[in-house]
Amino acid sequence: EPEVTQTPSHQVTQMGQEVILRCVPISNHLYFYWYRQILGQKVEFLVSFYNNEISEKSEIFDDQFSVERPDGSNFTLKIRSTKLEDSAMYFCASVRHKNQPQHFGDGTRLSIL
Amino acid sequence: QQQVKQSPQSLIVQKGGISIINCAYENTAFDYFPWYQQFPGKGPALLIAIRPDVSEKKEGRFTISFNKSAKQFSLHIMDSQPGDSATYFCAAKLAGNQFYFGTGTSLTVIP
Numbered sequence: 354e355p356e357v358t359q360t361p362s363h364q365v366t367q368m369g370q371e372v373i374l375r376c377v378p379i380s381n382h383l384y385f386y387w388y389r390q391i392l393g394q395k396v397e398f399l400v401s402f403y404n405n406e407i408s409e410k411s412e413i414f415d416d417q418f419s420v421e422r423p424d425g426s427n428f429t430l431k432i433r434s435t436k437l438e439d440s441a442m443y444f445c446a447s448v449r450h451k452n453q454p455q456h457f458g459d460g461t462r463l464s465i466l
Numbered sequence: 467q468q469q470v471k472q473s474p475q476s477l478i479v480q481k482g483g484i485s486i487i488n489c490a491y492e493n494t495a496f497d498y499f500p501w502y503q504q505f506p507g508k509g510p511a512l513l514i515a516i517r518p519d520v521s522e523k524k525e526g527r528f529t530i531s532f533n534k535s536a537k538q539f540s541l542h543i544m545d546s547q548p549g550d551s552a553t554y555f556c557a558a559k560l561a562g563n564q565f566y567f568g569t570g571t572s573l574t575v576i577p
Contacts, residue, residue: 446509457511
């Protein structure tokens with residue numbers, strides 16, 4: 354069964370540095386998402402992306418965050434200047450049609466020192 | 467603002483018992499209600515989902531009960547097994563495709 358894959362599985366970064374989290378969605382999917390899960394807390398929506406542009410974003414997704422689909426397979430989340438509170442699991446998800454259930458990757462654990 | 471409220475936070479059930487997890491929502495614009503299962507170190511995986519025009523959906527040992535007037539929905543796991551031990555999240559989707567997740571329930575099934 355096709356999967357959403359995320360790399361790296363664990364990223365350790367100094368506060369203030371830029372970080373890029375990478376995702377390869379399922380190949381025929383059209384809608385892409387990033388979520389965040391702070392340790393022990395709920396999964397929080399960050400942003401959705403369709404047709405090469407952001408379709409929705411939450412209040413968490415401020416100017417420090419950006420997303421990009423640089424080629425036909427990768428979907429990236431960039432945090433420009435990381436803060437301690439950015440430490441969390443970041444999950445990528447994708448879906449072919451809007452009203453179908455999302456497929457999640459196994460996440461990237463981001464640790465900000 | 468907590469769009470979806472989930473309870474209990476943790477649940478311990480004997481093998482063979484019924485696990486029940488509840489969620490409540492406020493926004494009547496939600497149009498899709500999935501339940502996700504998450505094992506440690508893994509992403510959430512869709513377990514079962516329901517739309518608001520249906521009151522119950524059953525898939526194997528898993529059943530969603532949906533009460534539109536009360537704005538509540540619940541997950542029932544029949545004949546609970548140790549392999550069901552995981553964190554379960556309810557979620558609700560707006561028409562614009564933004565999902566709101568509950569706070570999660572850690573289920574432990576004791577052999």
